[in-house]
Amino acid sequence: MKRITTLLASILMVANCVLFAQTTFKNPILTGMNPDPSICRVGDDFYLVTSTFEYFPGLPIYHSKDLVNWKLIGHALTTPKSNPLKGANASYGGQYAPTLRYHDGTFYVIGTNYGGEGSQGISYVSAKDPAGPWSDPIWIGEWYVDPSLEFIDDTVYYLSPDNAGSFLLGTIDIKTGKFIEPLRKVASGLGGSAPEGPHFYKVNDYYYIMSAEGGTGYEHREVIQRSKSPWGPYEPSPINPVLSNMSVPQHPFHAIGHADFVQLKDGSWWAVCLGIRPQNGKFQHLGRETFLAPITWNANGWPKVGTDGIVREEFPRPNLPVHAWEKDPVRDDFDGNTLNLYWNFLRNPYAKDWSLTEKPGYLRLKGSELNFSQNDSPAFIGRRQTAFDITASAKVNFTPVADNEEAGLVVRADDKNHYDLFITRYDGKKVVMLRKYLQDKVAEVNYKEIPDGDIVLRITATTSEYKFWVQKEGKETQLIGTATTKDVSNEKVGGFTGVFIGMYASGNGKVNTNPADFDWFELKGER
Numbered sequence: 001m002k003r004i005t006t007l008l009a010s011i012l013m014v015a016n017c018v019l020f021a022q023t024t025f026k027n028p029i030l031t032g033m034n035p036d037p038s039i040c041r042v043g044d045d046f047y048l049v050t051s052t053f054e055y056f057p058g059l060p061i062y063h064s065k066d067l068v069n070w071k072l073i074g075h076a077l078t079t080p081k082s083n084p085l086k087g088a089n090a091s092y093g094g095q096y097a098p099t100l101r102y103h104d105g106t107f108y109v110i111g112t113n114y115g116g117e118g119s120q121g122i123s124y125v126s127a128k129d130p131a132g133p134w135s136d137p138i139w140i141g142e143w144y145v146d147p148s149l150e151f152i153d154d155t156v157y158y159l160s161p162d163n164a165g166s167f168l169l170g171t172i173d174i175k176t177g178k179f180i181e182p183l184r185k186v187a188s189g190l191g192g193s194a195p196e197g198p199h200f201y202k203v204n205d206y207y208y209i210m211s212a213e214g215g216t217g218y219e220h221r222e223v224i225q226r227s228k229s230p231w232g233p234y235e236p237s238p239i240n241p242v243l244s245n246m247s248v249p250q251h252p253f254h255a256i257g258h259a260d261f262v263q264l265k266d267g268s269w270w271a272v273c274l275g276i277r278p279q280n281g282k283f284q285h286l287g288r289e290t291f292l293a294p295i296t297w298n299a300n301g302w303p304k305v306g307t308d309g310i311v312r313e314e315f316p317r318p319n320l321p322v323h324a325w326e327k328d329p330v331r332d333d334f335d336g337n338t339l340n341l342y343w344n345f346l347r348n349p350y351a352k353d354w355s356l357t358e359k360p361g362y363l364r365l366k367g368s369e370l371n372f373s374q375n376d377s378p379a380f381i382g383r384r385q386t387a388f389d390i391t392a393s394a395k396v397n398f399t400p401v402a403d404n405e406e407a408g409l410v411v412r413a414d415d416k417n418h419y420d421l422f423i424t425r426y427d428g429k430k431v432v433m434l435r436k437y438l439q440d441k442v443a444e445v446n447y448k449e450i451p452d453g454d455i456v457l458r459i460t461a462t463t464s465e466y467k468f469w470v471q472k473e474g475k476e477t478q479l480i481g482t483a484t485t486k487d488v489s490n491e492k493v494g495g496f497t498g499v500f501i502g503m504y505a506s507g508n509g510k511v512n513t514n515p516a517d518f519d520w521f522e523l524k525g526e527r
Contacts, residue, residue: 218254280463
């Protein structure tokens, strides 16, 4: 009897754990570099977009049915015409904070491209299907950061900062991008630095302008103001900030801000926002991620997010059926004719540098004269590091014939800060080399001689350290060296991005004699 009771208790405990797991969710909801989230609802479906800066294609579109589980379904900017990136400065240039909206059967994404050759500043694209294809861009002819669109009572409102502490509002013809009501100053920031990231809403009888302040650092916060007229005057909320974690220095989440609101069918409201998860003190290397929290409106019509404005690690789930997506396999065997959606290039790629068809079943990278030191696009294909504890591996066949030729794996923060694990020739021998390139110079080099044939390169990571390994299949794995996560953190590097891990090839001034053929790439790791 005692054994049966114990068994029953175990079953009940498991059942309660499953039930609990289904009634709450954990933040962040999108891990790895996914800053500046903007969200919209279409019936029972939710769609979300985030910033990409110098990475291509631009502005990933995610789909969810429960606000917690998200699937990457495409990108809004998939051509050099819509996303010109050549010459964009690493981690500061490229595609900034987008806004995603839906109106009358069409999706719209608007954002600002800073620094790409051919960019005209702010543009928007549209699509009937959020997975694409998306239209060619309509350029607004302005260079303000963080623009927003809102469709209210058959009027298309355009809102942006004026880059001088205030906010500009106008109306546009959505078919042409021409202003109907010209831009005018309607409101100012509410005291914090860098007023930006505004969104425009109409809730009941009020027009609301919600915006971010405090930069994107530890003073980051979201504030809101409202008016009975879209043109003002606006009064600030007496319970600002709407959300911020700056008052809880011991919290694991910081820099919370740059939010967007969405209303569910049941009338409840939710916010998505960005935040960081610093490690080893105030150092974060994964980049700004996307978080979710409920919204409470008080009797006077003012919103507050989370627990008195604080975005917590865990909240009760939205009142929606749980909808988990099938996970991507940990290994990409490169068996198709197109890349998986999670792969990214650096700026606008050159078609000659890569192929999935020249050697079927392999990703072929042909190292050009370019490397990571130019504001251009070397032969590189990478993906976000989405967890602290990961293992990234690739099987590669590459035969260098000169010391300038290399191919392998990279942990990339930006052009001036990256860890390279690659095959090359050195002192007349074929070697695998670990090069730490920090603050725009080589900080350290380690290497081991390797035999010809297929080689497995591997990177393992914890919250504080990367380890770099090499293995001849069937042989023992050898450690080449270690490096800190701190040295590729945003606090050390600067900028607005996070770490990407991927494959690359380069001739460092000359085209490689032989291509690098990657049989597979594998990424293991949980949040």
